[in-house]
Amino acid sequence: MTIMECAGCTLIAYGVPFSMFVFTIAHHPFRIIISMTSAFFWLISLLVSSLLWFAVVPLRNQLAFAVPFAVIFQEIFRYLFYRVIKKAEFALQKVQMQELTDKGMVFDRFAVAYAAGYGFGFISGTFAIVNVLSDMIGPGTIGIFGHSQDFFIATAFLTLCIILLNTFWGVIFFTSLDKGGIHRLIGPGIVVLTHMLFSCITLLNRKSQPLYSVSLAVGYSLLIGMIIYTLMLRGFTINNIRQRMNRD
Numbered sequence: 612m613t614i615m616e617c618a619g620c621t622l623i624a625y626g627v628p629f630s631m632f633v634f635t636i637a638h639h640p641f642r643i644i645i646s647m648t649s650a651f652f653w654l655i656s657l658l659v660s661s662l663l664w665f666a667v668v669p670l671r672n673q674l675a676f677a678v679p680f681a682v683i684f685q686e687i688f689r690y691l692f693y694r695v696i697k698k699a700e701f702a703l704q705k706v707q708m709q710e711l712t713d714k715g716m717v718f719d720r721f722a723v724a725y726a727a728g729y730g731f732g733f734i735s736g737t738f739a740i741v742n743v744l745s746d747m748i749g750p751g752t753i754g755i756f757g758h759s760q761d762f763f764i765a766t767a768f769l770t771l772c773i774i775l776l777n778t779f780w781g782v783i784f785f786t787s788l789d790k791g792g793i794h795r796l797i798g799p800g801i802v803v804l805t806h807m808l809f810s811c812i813t814l815l816n817r818k819s820q821p822l823y824s825v826s827l828a829v830g831y832s833l834l835i836g837m838i839i840y841t842l843m844l845r846g847f848t849i850n851n852i853r854q855r856m857n858r859d
Contacts, residue, residue, distance in 0.1 A: 617747040620767035624740050628733055628774045635725070642726040649692055649730030649781070656688040657681070657738070675814055682807050686784075689731065690799070693785055696723055720789055721782070721845070728781015732774035740770040765823035769813065772830040779837040780806060786844045794844070801840065805833050 636642045660681040670676040743766050759765075780802045787798020812829045815822040 613748055616763060617744055620740075620747060620763050621744060623764070623767040624736060624770040624774075627771060628729070628736070631729065631778075632733075636729065639722070642722055645696070645723055645726035646730035646733070648695075649727040650734035652688045652692045653685060653731050653734045656684040659688075660684045675811075678810050678814065679807060682803070682810050685731070685735075686799070686803050686806060689727075689781070689784055689802075692727060693788060696727065696785075721786070724782045724785030725778065727785065728778040729774075731781055732777030735777055736770040736774040739773060740766055759821050759823070761823050762821070765816070765821075765827065768827055769830060772827070772834055773809070776805075776809060776830070776834055776837060779834070779841050782841050783837065783844060786841075790844070798844070805837065809833055 636646060660677065663680055663684075664677050667676070743763065747763055783798050784802045787794040790798075809830055812826050816826055
């Protein structure tokens with residue numbers, strides 16, 4: 612039973628992200644490189660957050676102290692990765708386009724932003740659920756000592772949410788900076804605020820009285836909002852969608 616539960620929660624958390632990888636990233640070497648490098652930058656942000664947590668001894672047991680700083684460091688390193696990508700774009704532009712095409716390294720801004728967000732999200736989701744999955748195998752299952760029996764399923768759905776959110780956050784962050792103007796402030800600002808809100812709302816999931824329904828509702832509401840905002844940045848409007856549907 613525990614193995615079935617582990618398999619089910621793994622598919623919930625990684626089913627959609629794995630499909631995204633197979634159909635949108637796996638066949639493009641440049642996107643794989645971007646995703647892996649992005650994940651490395653996320654790991655560096657985690658290292659910096661850990662150093663801060665280790666240094667501030669009086670607040671080590673206060674999760675509410677660590678979470679906001681972890682979000683801030685993640686967004687700082689997201690921006691640093693964007694700057695690295697800009698440098699790489701300048702270098703790739705010096706190479707002949709035919710050579711880039713043959714190597715599958717054509718520089719597509721949207722694809723790069725998507726791959727960068729995916730790398731951030733996948734590694735973030737992995738760290739969020741890997742220990743839970745190891746405990747899920749057994750022996751026994753959660754809930755025996757009065758804890759919520761929804762912990763595993765809620766964690767799986769929250770992991771899926773943070774992976775997808777990071778993917779769209781990456782697109783919004785990069786695209787907004789590329790557009791410049793007012794988007795240069797609004798886009799990253801929305802990313803930081805929604806990231807902070809999602810991370811802080813998960814603090815409600817305490818062992819005594821976890822509010823999984825609240826965190827899931829807020830998380831997936833933010834996800835829908837980020838999808839809509841991403842489509843707006845890409846130039847999609849209701850009229851455009853209607854026109855395409857009428858053409859089809």
